[in-house]
Amino acid sequence: xxxxxxxxxxxxxxxxxxxxxxxxxxxxxxxxxxxxxxxxxxxxxxxxxxx
Numbered sequence: 001x002x003x004x005x006x007x008x009x010x011x012x013x014x015x016x017x018x019x020x021x022x023x024x025x026x027x028x029x030x031x032x033x034x035x036x037x038x039x040x041x042x043x044x045x046x047x048x049x050x051x
Contacts, residue, residue, distance in 0.1 A: 006012055019027065 004012070
């Protein structure tokens with residue numbers, strides 16, 4: 001995969017608003033659950049995780 005060249009006059013910088021406490025907690029819980037699911041799947045050897 002190569003680099004994306006920015007067209008002249010276009011800036012690809014993205015600025016997001018910070019998460020509030022509720023959003024941060026929900027995101028952390030989601031990530032923790034996904035990590036557990038991935039560990040279970042990788043132990044079974046039934047799937048390959050690709051990037």
